[in-house]
Amino acid sequence: MSIAKFTSNNRVTGWIVAALLLVHAGLLAYSATRHSPTLNEPGHLVAGLSHWKFGRFELYRVNPPLVCMVAALPVMAAGYEEDWGGFYERPGARPVFGMGADFIKANGERSIWLFTIARWACIPFSLIGGLFCFFWSRELWGNNLAGLISLTLWCFEPNILAHGELITPDCAATSLGLGAGYFFWRWLKQPSWERAGLAGLLFGLSQLTKTTWIILFGLWPLLWLIWLYFSKPQPKQELAPQVSFKTQALQLGSMLMICSQKTDPF
Structure with a gap:
């Protein structure tokens, strides 16, 4: 039986898609526990927390707030120590990097756990991207195999794995x-x-x-x-x-x- 004929069964294809996305999510979740925060991540997390707490968007305003607000949700649920003393406002102000360092100081070693759960909250973004790859390729080429090839490339592409684990x-x-x-x-x-x-x-x-x-x-x-x-x-x-x-x-x-x-x- 050819691969194309095997994957023409929608039920079989559905199980393969689910397996690929599960492996992808597992790789991202594991990586999130092994890698220390990048230079930008503390600032993103602090910005997301401030958006929810104050309803203001000065922090990290070079980009819209969706991702950092999603990342902040589990951190708010888990609880965290606050330090907003580093905030200042003027044209071109970027206080968020210093405030990110203040956040780590305030939460100590527990900040690693807070960054981990914030990263986990963003994993669905990458899973959604994989699904779009699958659906678009399947519709372009008219068969499930094309969608599975694109989804496989997405799930194991180094850049996606590198950025999919972050809250950037x-x-x-x-x-x-x-x-x-x-x-x-x-x-x-x-x-x-x-x-x-x-x-x-x-x-x-x-x-x-x-x-x-x-x-x-x-x-x-x-x-x-x-x-x-x-x-x-x-x-x-x-x-x-x-x-x-x-x-x-x-x-x-x-x-x-x-x-x-x-x-x-x-």
Whole structure:
């Protein structure tokens, strides 16, 4: 039996996907217990804690707050010692690095455990990215094997393993940006309000991970126009109900503008 035929069984494929993601999560969880915090992680954790406690976003404002706020949740549940004395505000201020050091001093050796559980809270971001890899590849190539190959590469790719264990925004930005691209591509193929809504949701979430994705505000309209220019009419028997240019423009505008209003934390 060929591999392609074996993986054509959706139930078998589902078990393989689950096994790959379980191994991936295990590698990330183990790595999170073995590696000391990076230079940026204390600052990210302190920023997330401050966002929840004070409802303010001055700390680490060079990036949106989603990832550090998720990382802060288990730390708040476990309890921690506070020291906000290092905060100051002025143009270009970056007090968060000194406050990260103060956090470690205040919590002592227990800070290692707090960083570990904060890292564990961010593992789902990488798992979500793996699923988007699987679904997009499967839809592109029309078979489960393509999705499994992409998922396997994701689960064991060194950069994903390195960043997926951290509370920095890089892996989450990659995962949610990938998801945004996947749903935008599906909307391009067959525009509808449902697909526009899903693309807009992932667009908004990606904007909450890292400032890098601000490029999508200009890139998506450009890609849409290029897609319209190069799209070839399908045979009438295969032609799906057509969506007018104005309706597509309205859907795209809804993705970009409504979500940008909802996701701006500043």
